[in-house]
Amino acid sequence: MSMLKRFLASAFLMVYANITSAAQAQPLPDWSLAELEAAIADKELGKIRAVAIEQAGEAVYRKRFDDEPMGDPVDIKSAGKSITAIAVGMAIDDGALSGIDAKVWPLLGSSRGDAAADITVADLLGMSSALDCNDWERKSPGQEEKMYRRRVWRDFALDLPLREFARDADGDGPFSYCTAGVFLLGQVVQEATGERFDAYVQRRLFDPLGIDGAIWRKSRSGEIQSGGQLTISDDALLKIGRLVLGKGQWQGEQLVSEDWIKHMLTTRHQLGEHVYYSNLWWSIPLRAGGGYTGAVMMKGNGGNMVALVPAYDAVLVVQTENYNKKDAERYAFTAMTTLLGSLEPAAQSAAKP
Numbered sequence: 176m177s178m179l180k181r182f183l184a185s186a187f188l189m190v191y192a193n194i195t196s197a198a199q200a201q202p203l204p205d206w207s208l209a210e211l212e213a214a215i216a217d218k219e220l221g222k223i224r225a226v227a228i229e230q231a232g233e234a235v236y237r238k239r240f241d242d243e244p245m246g247d248p249v250d251i252k253s254a255g256k257s258i259t260a261i262a263v264g265m266a267i268d269d270g271a272l273s274g275i276d277a278k279v280w281p282l283l284g285s286s287r288g289d290a291a292a293d294i295t296v297a298d299l300l301g302m303s304s305a306l307d308c309n310d311w312e313r314k315s316p317g318q319e320e321k322m323y324r325r326r327v328w329r330d331f332a333l334d335l336p337l338r339e340f341a342r343d344a345d346g347d348g349p350f351s352y353c354t355a356g357v358f359l360l361g362q363v364v365q366e367a368t369g370e371r372f373d374a375y376v377q378r379r380l381f382d383p384l385g386i387d388g389a390i391w392r393k394s395r396s397g398e399i400q401s402g403g404q405l406t407i408s409d410d411a412l413l414k415i416g417r418l419v420l421g422k423g424q425w426q427g428e429q430l431v432s433e434d435w436i437k438h439m440l441t442t443r444h445q446l447g448e449h450v451y452y453s454n455l456w457w458s459i460p461l462r463a464g465g466g467y468t469g470a471v472m473m474k475g476n477g478g479n480m481v482a483l484v485p486a487y488d489a490v491l492v493v494q495t496e497n498y499n500k501k502d503a504e505r506y507a508f509t510a511m512t513t514l515l516g517s518l519e520p521a522a523q524s525a526a527k528p
Contacts, residue, residue, distance in 0.1 A: 203462065203509050208236070211513040215240045220506035221497040223478075224249050228514050229413040229490040231521070236514070237409060248388060248406045249494040252475030255391075255405030256357050258376065258415065260300060260455035262364050262401070264435030265379045272367040275300065275438075282363050285333045290340070296363060299356040300454040301347055301443045305340040306332075308353035319354040319402070326395045332359050350444040350452065354402035357455065361401020372399040383430055384418065386411040403475060409492045412473075412481045416490030419471075420483045440471050462512045463487070464520070478507025488521035 206214065215223045225245070228236040239245045266272040275297040280287065290305050298304035308317025317335045325331045332355040340348050361372040368375050373391045381389060389411065392404035418424070419440075423431040442451040442458055449467075451458040457474050460467040461482060473481040477498040482491040493510045497503035 203505070203512050205516070206509070206513045208513065208517050211510060212238060212240075215510070220509060221478075221495065221500055221503065223493065223495045223497070223506065223510060225409045225492070225494040226510055226514060227409040227413055227492040228518065229417060230518055231488050232417060234410065234413060236517070246408045246410055248390065248408045248411075249479070249496070250404060250406045251412070251473070251479040251494065252477060252498070253354070253403035254473040254475035254479045254481060255401075255403045255407075256354075256455040256475075257473035257481075258380070258405065259357055259360055259364075259401045260439050261380060261415075261419070261431055261435075262372070262376050263296065263300065263360055264431050264439060266364045266367050266375075268432050268435060269368070269379075271369075272296070272363065277363070279359055279363055280333070282366055283329070283333065283359070284366075287333075290337055291333075296360065297346075297454075298348065299353075299360050300439075302350050302352050302356065302452060302455075303348040303444070304351075304353065304356055305337045305348060306351075306353055306356055307336045307338040308355050309351045310354050311352055317353055317355045322355050322358070323394075328355070328358055328394045328396075328398050328400075329362055331355065332362075345443075347443055350446065357402035358398075358400060361399055364401070365399075372401050380415075380430065381411075383428065384411070384414040384425060386414060409494055412492045412494075413490050416473075416481050416483050416492070420485065420488070420490060461508075461515050463515050468515075476503075478503040478510075480507050480511060482511055482515075484515060486520055487515065487518050489515070489518055491515060 214220055224241050225239050237245055267274055277296050278292060279294050279296060279299065280292050294304045306317055309315040310319045312318060322328050322331045342348055364375060365372045390406040392400040418430060419436055422433040423429055423436045439454045440456055442453050444452040446452055449460055457472040459470060459472055461470045461484065468484060468486045470482045470484045478493060478495045480493045491511055491514045493507045495507060497506060
């Protein structure tokens with residue numbers, strides 16, 4: 176890993192705290208949509224490929240900034256983890272998976288004779304397992320780039336060593352961002368349902384939403400990377416965001432239970448003054464109307480983001496290829512706050528004729 180990547184990993188949380196602080200050293204610009212479009216076209220925000228807004232169930236703005244057609248898919252990196260969280264909930268709803276307290280290693284037919292046998296689905300959802308796995312630390316045994324060098328990722332993840340580990344009063348271990356653990360969640364869904372992870376997600380989630388053409392990264396042995404690196408369109412992300420904002424309901428059909436949506440978005444770790452982590456989802460406020468408003472997010476490398484903003488009944492999408500760029504998050508939040516600034520809060524919007 177380059178020195179730049181090491182810096183980005185170690186500075187990750189600080190960047191989020193700075194961006195969402197009301198007293199930033201470098202405030203985000205207060206732009207109109209036209210100014211944002213001009214800045215993106217001039218590459219002032221790196222390589223942002225697409226932005227989109229959905230409010231009250233209607234796509235109200237979509238814009239492309241490359242030579243590809245609207246809807247051309249983009250690799251959203253770790254933002255795909257949030258879809259894995261939805262898939263886990265669907266497997267529980269279907270009765271295929273007993274619940275979040277299910278032990279992962281026995282489910283995957285592995286027995287090590289150590290504390291790995293006690294790692295649960297909940298631990299992996301909250302990035303709080305006993306695995307010695309930290310993507311933000313180059314020397315970590317479980318750092319994701321080491322997994323990608325292996326032909327069989329499942330063997331890599333199941334054989335990871337354990338770290339010093341103690342649970343807090345809520346039963347959570349300390350936070351450690353671990354893609355290998357989220358990959359194992361996909362394997363759990365696969366074993367529980369009897370369907371390959373991507374096929375299950377296509378049938379249970381994408382098909383009902385009318386989503387096709389999504390591409391999951393695979394290992395050399397054909398395993399699906401449920402820990403991210405999903406290539407998908409902006410309109411698909413708007414639909415997924417609307418499903419979650421709608422408490423699991425899509426066009427009158429309950430695709431995933433409201434109870435699961437509530438659990439999935441319940442915060443578990445505070446990572447900064449304004450930064451919280453739930454179950455493969457983030458909670459980070461966005462600037463709006465002279466203050467800040469709550470938002471839950473899917474997020475990935477390069478500033479790929481989907482923000483759900485309840486006060487505006489809105490879903491915002493930013494798709495970029497600013498991978499491993501030091502200003503990627505700032506660029507993405509600049510776009511996000513501009514998109515949100517173009518809207519009125521839900522009550523005001525609904526009141527207009």
